[in-house]
Amino acid sequence: MRLKLSLSFFLFISVFSFGQQLQLTETAEVSVLTIGPGESLNDAFGHNAFRVIDRNKGIDIVYGYGEYDFDAPNFYLKFARGKLNYLISRDSFSRFYNVYSYYNRTIQEQVLNLSLVEKQKLFDYLENNYEPENRRYLYDFFYDNCATKIRDVSETVTSSPINFSLPEDFQQKTFRELIHEHVNRNSWGSLGIDVALGSIIDRDAEAYEYMFLPKYIHSFFDVATIGDRDLVKSTSTLYERKDRNTSSNxxxxxxxxxxxxxxxxxxxxxxxxxxxxxxxxxxxxxxxxxxxxxxxxxxxxxxxxxxxxxxxxxxxxxxxxxxxxxxxxxxxxxxxxxxxxxxxxxxxxxxxxxxxxxxxxxxxxxxxxxxxxxxxxxxxxxxxxx
Incomplete structure (x- = not known):
C-alpha cells in the first residue's frame, strides 16, 4: 500500500512539474540526435530527435516526431489517402538509447550552440507541442517528417536566422536518387517506391530540401551558423553500429x-x-x-x-x-x-x-x-x- 501511494505521489509530482513552465538552468544542453538506418524499409531512412538535458533539474528527455497514431479512426484508409496525422513523442533518453542500441542502429549527437533563452524557448515549444491538443500533425514524407521537423523547430526558436551552408561532400541529386541512397534499387521496397511515386520526385532537390533525410540534418547542421556562431557546439557518436554478417538476398x-x-x-x-x-x-x-x-x-x-x-x-x-x-x-x-x-x-x-x-x-x-x-x-x- 505504501509503495502504491509513493508511486502515485511520484507520478503526480512528475505530471505537475511538467505541466508548469519549468525553467532550465545554465547547465542545460539541447542536442539533435541522428539515428542510423535500420533493417526494415520503415527504418531504412533513419530518424532524428531533440534531446534536452538539465542535470540540475533531473531532466534527460528525447522528443521525436513521426510516431503513428494507431488510435486514429480509419487508420489504414487515412494512411493510404495521405490524410493521417502523426504524433510527437516524448521519452527518457535511457529508454531511447536502449531501444536503438538494441536494434544496432548508430546514434550520433550534435550539441546545439544555443543561448539559455533559445534553449528555454525550444524546451517550451516541445512541451507545448506534446500537449494532447497539439500532438498531431499532418505527415508528409518529403516536406513534414521526423527530420524536417527538427530543422523547422530549430529555425523557430533561434534569435537569428540559421544559415545552412553546403556540406563539403554535397552532390546535386534528385529526390529519387536520395531515396536510393538508403534503399537498394534491386529490392522489393525500392520496386514499390519506384512504381508508386511519380516523376515529381525525379526533379533535382534544392539543398534545403535534402533535409527530409535524417543524415542530411546531421551534415547540414554540422556546417550551419547562427549569425557569427556555429549552430553545433560539439559532435559525438553515442553508439556505433556493429558490423554483422548478413546473407545476400x-x-x-x-x-x-x-x-x-x-x-x-x-x-x-x-x-x-x-x-x-x-x-x-x-x-x-x-x-x-x-x-x-x-x-x-x-x-x-x-x-x-x-x-x-x-x-x-x-x-x-x-x-x-x-x-x-x-x-x-x-x-x-x-x-x-x-x-x-x-x-x-x-x-x-x-x-x-x-x-x-x-x-x-x-x-x-x-x-x-x-x-x-x-x-x-x-x-x-x-x-x-x-
Whole structure:
C-alpha cells in the first residue's frame, strides 16, 4: 500500500512539474540526435530527435516526431489517402538509447550552440507541442517528417536566422536518387517506391530540401551558423553500429524473381508460336495485373493527398483500360479495333522507354524483365489476331 501511494505521489509530482513552465538552468544542453538506418524499409531512412538535458533539474528527455497514431479512426484508409496525422513523442533518453542500441542502429549527437533563452524557448515549444491538443500533425514524407521537423523547430526558436551552408561532400541529386541512397534499387521496397511515386520526385532537390533525410540534418547542421556562431557546439557518436554478417538476398530480389517469371512467359509464348495457338489464361492474367495496378496508380494520383504520387508515368505500362478490355481476350477472334488497342499498348511501352532515356522519370530496374515480356506478348497477340 505504501509503495502504491509513493508511486502515485511520484507520478503526480512528475505530471505537475511538467505541466508548469519549468525553467532550465545554465547547465542545460539541447542536442539533435541522428539515428542510423535500420533493417526494415520503415527504418531504412533513419530518424532524428531533440534531446534536452538539465542535470540540475533531473531532466534527460528525447522528443521525436513521426510516431503513428494507431488510435486514429480509419487508420489504414487515412494512411493510404495521405490524410493521417502523426504524433510527437516524448521519452527518457535511457529508454531511447536502449531501444536503438538494441536494434544496432548508430546514434550520433550534435550539441546545439544555443543561448539559455533559445534553449528555454525550444524546451517550451516541445512541451507545448506534446500537449494532447497539439500532438498531431499532418505527415508528409518529403516536406513534414521526423527530420524536417527538427530543422523547422530549430529555425523557430533561434534569435537569428540559421544559415545552412553546403556540406563539403554535397552532390546535386534528385529526390529519387536520395531515396536510393538508403534503399537498394534491386529490392522489393525500392520496386514499390519506384512504381508508386511519380516523376515529381525525379526533379533535382534544392539543398534545403535534402533535409527530409535524417543524415542530411546531421551534415547540414554540422556546417550551419547562427549569425557569427556555429549552430553545433560539439559532435559525438553515442553508439556505433556493429558490423554483422548478413546473407545476400539477391536470389530473392525483384530482378531474379520477376526475371524467372518473364522467362516462363517467354517460353509459353514461344510454345504458342510454334503451335499457332494462344494461352488465353496468360493474357487474362497479364491484362488483369497491369489493369489493376494502373487503377491503383490513378487513385494514388487523383484520390489521395500524397504529393509524390502525381504525374506517374508507370501508367504507360500499367494501363487501367486493360481491365475494361479483358472481355475481348475470351473471344477466339476479338473485334478489329482490339488490334489497334494492342498497337496502342506497344506505343505506350515505347513512350515509357523514351521517358526513361531522357530522364522524365526513372523506373524500377526490377520491372525490366516484365516490360520486355509485355512487349513480346503484345507483339505476338498482334500477329496472332491478324
Amino acid at each position: 539477391f536470389l530473392l530480389s525483384p530482378l531474379v524473381i520477376i526475371g524467372l517469371i518473364a522467362l516462363l512467359i517467354l517460353y509459353i509464348t514461344y510454345k504458342d508460336y510454334k503451335k499457332n495457338k494462344r494461352s488465353q489464361w496468360l493474357d487474362v492474367i497479364l491484362f488483369s495485373i497491369t489493369g489493376i495496378i494502373g487503377v491503383l496508380l490513378l487513385l494514388l494520383w487523383f484520390a489521395t493527398d500524397h504529393t509524390a504520387t502525381a504525374h506517374n508515368y508507370n501508367l504507360l505500362w500499367a494501363v487501367p483500360l486493360n481491365i475494361i478490355f479483358i472481355g475481348q481476350l475470351f473471344k477466339k477472334q476479338p473485334k478489329k479495333w482490339f488490334r489497334s488497342y494492342l498497337k496502342f499498348l506497344i506505343i505506350m511501352l515505347c513512350l515509357m522507354t523514351l521517358h526513361w532515356m531522357v530522364g522524365v522519370q526513372v523506373f524500377a530496374i526490377g520491372l525490366i524483365p516484365f516490360l520486355i515480356v509485355l512487349a513480346v506478348r503484345y507483339i505476338y497477340l498482334l500477329k496472332y489476331f491478324k
